[in-house]
Amino acid sequence: MKRKLRSGITASLLAVTACMALHSPQSLAARDAQTILKETCQGCHTPEADNALSRISHQRKTPEGWLMSIARMQTMHGLQISDDDRRTLVKYLADTQGLAPSETDGVRYALERRLNTVEKFDDQTSQMCGRCHSGARVALQRRPAQEWERLVNFHLGQWPSLEYQALSRDRDWFDLARKEMVPLLAKRYPLDNPAWKKWQASAPKAQAFVGDWNFSGHLPGKGELAGVMSVTADGDDTFKVSVKGQYADGSPFNGDGSAILYTGYEWRGNVTIDGVTMRQVFAAQGSAMQGRMFEAEHDERGLDFVAAKQGSSRLLAVQPGYLKAGTETEVTLIGSGLSGKPNFGKGVEVLEVVEQSPDRIKLKLKAAANAQPGLRSVMVGSLKGPTLSVYSTIAEVKVVPAFSVARIGDGGGSTPKVQGRFDAEAWGKGADGKLYRIGVFPAQWKVEPFDDRAREDEDVKFAGTMQADSGVFTPGDAGPNPERKMSTNNAGNLKVIAAVDDSGKSLTGEGQMIVTVQRWNNPPIP
Incomplete structure (x- = not known):
């Protein structure tokens, strides 16, 4: 042991x-x-x-x-x-x-450490491979059939008890892996793929990424942010990076660091933001970057990131991205090469242009009382970008992520706690009766027992604490707790509840959070 x-x-x-x-x-x-x-x-x-x-x-x-x-x-x-x-x-x-960019599409969540993603693979792949590690780990490599078979042999040789675990002892796992999974994987993820050869021939040089990049982001529990990331060459495929930005509440998002480019588009950086080291995992193609920044010591504390190189023409974001019918509000358009008159469609009037530059346009908008609810395409001149949600009432509130895992930690040990971080999404109902996403709204948060067992074990008391105004859950300490039945640890099964105010009416949404033990094995691809 x-x-x-x-x-x-x-x-x-x-x-x-x-x-x-x-x-x-x-x-x-x-x-x-x-x-x-x-x-x-x-x-x-x-x-x-x-x-x-x-x-x-x-x-x-x-x-x-x-x-x-x-x-x-x-x-x-x-x-x-x-x-x-x-x-x-x-x-x-x-x-x-x-791997070519097209070969990582749909599974970049694993590289970006979005560990609360609920994967969607076929049952066979989920049961044969995804019960021990993510299906994305399989999908992010390419091999010929012979190499896939050798990987199967390696698994059984290295972990001989594998055949006796759940979802393998009820079937002839080794025979199924060799005869069914190997051909399937060789066909789905082959070594030879025209997409890779095409990418090798057309991949841009690192010099293409030198310059200033306008970016937009969103951090759960904190909100939206925007700024400029300046990139200077520091070698053949290496860079110095400087970030200057701020959140919607005015707090700064500034720092410096370095980055390296792999495969012509895989951007990996270390940037210290206000004293905290953050990783950058982006897909960088042409004049666009997209991915995630997250704390080096807490990958659950991360923000979505999208950027456009200055000199290109792209509308990145509308902040905030919603407007209530019959009201006025101030919104900011973030992008690059923004020129021309902004247009938000019928029923939405631009009352005033507060500020305008190629990088950002700040506007005062008014939505007519009878403005049709739904998503509006936002135009700046001929440039089309993200949508603006117009709504009259909120039909539904959703907790995002709907299913989450937090982890106890500290308590004298070396492994830190892994927080739960949530957003409250408001959804409206369009003229066609279909739901559409309005956006992230402020909410009041709390946790309750998810089921009778959680209530009996007093999970709410022991598993951790939810910040009522931010949706950030901090788990309890690791190790046995003498105050709990049988001195068990501070794990729990909780219902996450968000309450959003819509003109005096409170609407709630619910999600589930498992508070579990530390993650001892934490590889770059989960």
Whole structure:
């Protein structure tokens, strides 16, 4: 047991160290990748034709995927490799054997650490693969059939108890994995894909990303923000980054850091914002960037991020993105190359242009009392962007995420607590009777027992505390609690309730949050 625990801690520390390396520019002292492959990897991976190496040359992965492969070599096979060499190798492999942008579509949530995402895969993939790790981890790599079969063999060889666990002991797991999953995965995620070859031929140079980027974002529990991210070259594919922005409430969002570009579009950065180190995981293509920024020590504390390079023409956001019929409000359009007259459709009048520049337009709007409810396309000249929601009444309130996991921590241990962070989304009903999203509204928050067992165990008392005005839940301390029945820990099963005021009428929405134990194994791709 001690050996197993020590191995788990070592793997976790390696994953954290590796993730830090992934977001940092490489050292000039590092050896070149071909030398590392020859002198470090060829001891186990045999040379093949065309300068290929067994196993390595028959896979394609994201930077995080290659990072995990090298970390596995370290923990399971005793590989000795310096941080600089590992960083160089990840860069080379991600650039030459990575994934095209289209191949990461739909599963980037795993790279962006959106750990409360409820995945949607077919039952077979979910049961055979997704019961131990995310389905996204499978979808973010490419192999030929032979390599997929070797991966199956590796799983059973490394974890022989796998066949006795839930969702495997009720079936011939190994036979199904070899005969059904291998052909399925080889067809769905093949090594050879025209999209990759096309991307390699057309990927932009790093110089294309140097300049100023206007950005918009949203942080659950805090609200909307906007600003400018300045990018300067600091090497072939490395950059210095400076961020200057602010939230809608006026609080600052400023900092500096560095970033590195993998595969021609995979942007990874470390930026210290007001004293807190945040990771940047973006897909950067052309004049657009999109992804997520999150705290290095608390990936649950993150914000959606979308940016447009100055000089391009793009409308990024309308803040706030809703307007009640019969009322006036001030909104700000965020983007780049904004010129011309803003238009919000029939029934919405521009009363005053408070401020206008190519980057932002601040307006005072009025919606007619009889303005038709629904989503309006926002136009600035000929430029079309996000929508504005016009509503008369709120039909429904939804808690986002609808299902969430928080984790106890601290309590004298080394693992921090993982918060639950929620938004209250208001939804309206259009003229066609269909629901449409209005936007995120201020709410009053509370938690209740999710079921009778949670009520009996007093989960609300022990599992943690919900901030009533922000939707941020902080779990209890880790470790046994002598005040609980059988001195169990502070886990719980809670109902998350948001109350939104609509002209004096309170509407509520509900979600579920599981408060559970620490996550000891925390790889770059969950």
